[in-house]
Amino acid sequence: MPEPEAVIRALFADVLGVSDVGPGTHLLEAGGDLAAATRLAGRIRAELGVALPLREFLKEPTPEGVAARFGVPRRSSGPVAPPLPAADAAIHAEITDRLRRITPTFSADSTAEPVLLTGATGFVGAFVLAHLLARGRTVTALVRGGEPRRGELVRHLENLGLWQDGYAARLTVVDGDLAAPALGLDRATHDELAGTIGRIIHCAAWVNHVLPYPLLAAANAHSAASILELAVTRRRKPVTYVSTRGVLTPENYPPEAEIAAGPVVALPPEADGYGRSKAVAEAYFARAAELGAAVTVVRIPGVFGDRDRHQIQPGDAWWSWTKATVLTGRYPSSYDLPGNELTQAVPADVIAHVIVDLARPSGEPGCRFVNAVPNRVCSTRDFVAGLREAGLAVEPMDDREWHLAVGRLDVDDVWVAAVAGQVATQPGIDLPQRLPRFSADDDPAVSRAVDAAAISTPQDLAGYVRTLAGS
Numbered sequence: 001m002p003e004p005e006a007v008i009r010a011l012f013a014d015v016l017g018v019s020d021v022g023p024g025t026h027l028l029e030a031g032g033d034l035a036a037a038t039r040l041a042g043r044i045r046a047e048l049g050v051a052l053p054l055r056e057f058l059k060e061p062t063p064e065g066v067a068a069r070f071g072v073p074r075r076s077s078g079p080v081a082p083p084l085p086a087a088d089a090a091i092h093a094e095i096t097d098r099l100r101r102i103t104p105t106f107s108a109d110s111t112a113e114p115v116l117l118t119g120a121t122g123f124v125g126a127f128v129l130a131h132l133l134a135r136g137r138t139v140t141a142l143v144r145g146g147e148p149r150r151g152e153l154v155r156h157l158e159n160l161g162l163w164q165d166g167y168a169a170r171l172t173v174v175d176g177d178l179a180a181p182a183l184g185l186d187r188a189t190h191d192e193l194a195g196t197i198g199r200i201i202h203c204a205a206w207v208n209h210v211l212p213y214p215l216l217a218a219a220n221a222h223s224a225a226s227i228l229e230l231a232v233t234r235r236r237k238p239v240t241y242v243s244t245r246g247v248l249t250p251e252n253y254p255p256e257a258e259i260a261a262g263p264v265v266a267l268p269p270e271a272d273g274y275g276r277s278k279a280v281a282e283a284y285f286a287r288a289a290e291l292g293a294a295v296t297v298v299r300i301p302g303v304f305g306d307r308d309r310h311q312i313q314p315g316d317a318w319w320s321w322t323k324a325t326v327l328t329g330r331y332p333s334s335y336d337l338p339g340n341e342l343t344q345a346v347p348a349d350v351i352a353h354v355i356v357d358l359a360r361p362s363g364e365p366g367c368r369f370v371n372a373v374p375n376r377v378c379s380t381r382d383f384v385a386g387l388r389e390a391g392l393a394v395e396p397m398d399d400r401e402w403h404l405a406v407g408r409l410d411v412d413d414v415w416v417a418a419v420a421g422q423v424a425t426q427p428g429i430d431l432p433q434r435l436p437r438f439s440a441d442d443d444p445a446v447s448r449a450v451d452a453a454a455i456s457t458p459q460d461l462a463g464y465v466r467t468l469a470g471s
C-alpha cells in the first residue's frame with residue numbers, strides 16, 4: 001500500500017489538474033479554491049479514512065502539512081505558511097515594527113479632492129463610490145488590474161442601478177493591490193496620489209470567512225500600514241477604514257454587555273481568521289496618532305442593497321445561508337424559539353452615507369471608532385416569516401439535521417455548505433442567540449441613522465429574498 005504522503009500528493013495533483021506536486025505545494029496558491037479544498041478534504045477522508053475538518057485543513061493546505069497529521073515527519077525545516085501570531089503581544093510587536101518604517105512627512109491638512117477609494121469593485125464599495133460621485137466628488141479607485149477593469153467597474157455599478165453617465169469624467173482608476181508593498185502602486189502613482197488626494201476611504205478586503213489568518217493577513221491586516229503610510233506622506237489625508245462588527249466576537253463581548261465605541265478588548269480567536277485580520281488592521285489604525293494620521297474606524301453590520309432595488313450580494317455568507325434554507329426547503333427548528341436573534345443589517349446606501357458623511361474623520365490626528373450597528377435586530381422568527389412572505393414554503397427541521405443537510409449541498413452553489421456540516425457538531429447550536437447592543441451616545445447621529453434604517457421585519461426581508469429567489 002502506498003505511503004500516506006504519496007496518496008496525499010497524488011490527490012493534490014489530481015484536484016489541481018497537474019501531473020505532480022511538491023511536498024510544500026500550497027493548494028490555494030497553486031490555483032485551487034475553496035471548492036477544490038472541500039473536494040480534496042473529502043477525498044483524503046475517503047482514501048485514508050481520517051476526517052480532516054476543512055478549517056483545520058486550510059491552516060496548512062500542503063501535502064506535507066496534511067501528511068504531518070498522519071504522523072509523517074516533515075522534510076523541510078521552515079514553516080510553509082507564515083505562523084499565526086500566538087498572542088496579542090506578538091501582533092503588537094509586529095505592528096510596531098511596521099510603523100517604525102513609516103516616515104511621516106505630511107504638511108498641512110487637506111480636504112481637497114479627489115477621494116482615494118479601495119474596494120469599489122465590491123458590493124459595499126460600489127455604493128460608497130456611487131454616493132461620492134452623486135455628491136459631485138472626484139474619485140480615484142484603486143483596483144487590482146487598473147484601467148483595463150474600468151468597463152467592469154462601470155457595469156458593476158450599472159447592474160446595481162447606481163451608475164450615471166455624468167460620473168465618468170470624475171472617476172479615475174489606478175492599478176493597485178492591497179497585499180503588495182506600498183499597495184502595489186508604482187512609485188510615480190504613489191507620489192502623485194500622496195500629493196493630490198484629500199481623503200482615503202479604505203473599503204477593500206479579502207472577505208472570506210473560512211481561510212486562516214496567515215493567508216488573509218497581507219491583504220487585510222498589513223495593508224493598513226501601507227494605507228497609513230500613504231495617508232501621511234506629503235500631506236495629511238483623513239482615512240476612513242471600513243471594518244466589521246465581526247471583530248466584536250461573543251468570546252470577548254458577551255451579549256448582555258452593551259458595547260461602547262473603542263479599540264477591541266482582545267483579538268478574535270485564531271479560528272476566526274477573517275475577524276482577526278480585520279481586528280489586526282484596526283490595531284494598526286488605532287496607533288494613527290503616533291504618526292499624525294487622522295482615522296475613523298467604522299464597524300459596519302450586515303449590508304443588504306437599498307430599499308428600492310433590493311440588490312443582494314449572492315456570494316456573501318448571509319445570502320449563502322439563506323440560499324441553503326431555500327434549497328433544502330427547511331430551516332433549523334430553533335428559529336421558532338422566541339427571543340432568538342439572527343442578524344443586524346442595514347441597506348448599503350445608508351451605510352455609504354455613514355461611511356462618507358456621518359463618520360467622516362475630524363482631520364485631527366488620532367483614531368475614532370464608530371459602531372455603525374443597529375440595535376434593532378432581525379429575529380429568526382421574522383426571518384422565517386420573511387421567507388414565507390416572499391412566497392417560499394419552508395418547514396422546520398432539527399438543527400443538527402439541518403446543518404448536516406446543508407453540508408451535503410453543492411459547495412459551488414452554496415459555499416456555506418463547506419462549514420455547515422462541521423457546525424452541526426458544536427454544542428449549543430440549537431440554543432437561542434442574542435446579538436450585541438451598542439451604546440447610543442458614542443455617535444448619536446450614526447446610531448439614529450442605522451437604527452432608523454435597520455432591516456428587521458418580515459416585510460423588510462421579503463423584498464431581498466425575492467431578489468435571491470430570482471437570481
Ligand SMILES: NC(=O)c1ccc[n+]([C@@H]2O[C@H](COP(=O)([O-])OP(=O)(O)OC[C@H]3O[C@@H](n4cnc5c(N)ncnc54)[C@H](OP(=O)(O)O)[C@@H]3O)[C@@H](O)[C@H]2O)c1
Pocket residue numbers: 118119120121122123124125142143144176177178179202203204205206207219242243244245278300301302303304313316
Ligand atoms: N458586506 C457586508 O455585509 C459587510 C459586513 C461587514 C463589513 N464589511 C466590510 O466591508 C468591506 C467591503 O465588503 P464587501 O462585502 O463589499 O466585499 P466584496 O464585495 O467581497 O468586495 C471586496 C473588494 O475588495 C477588493 N479587494 C480584495 N482583495 C484586494 C486586494 N488584495 N487588493 C485590492 N483590492 C482587493 C475586491 O477587489 P476585486 O474586484 O479585485 O476582487 C473588491 O473590490 C470589507 O472591508 C468588509 O470587511 C462588509
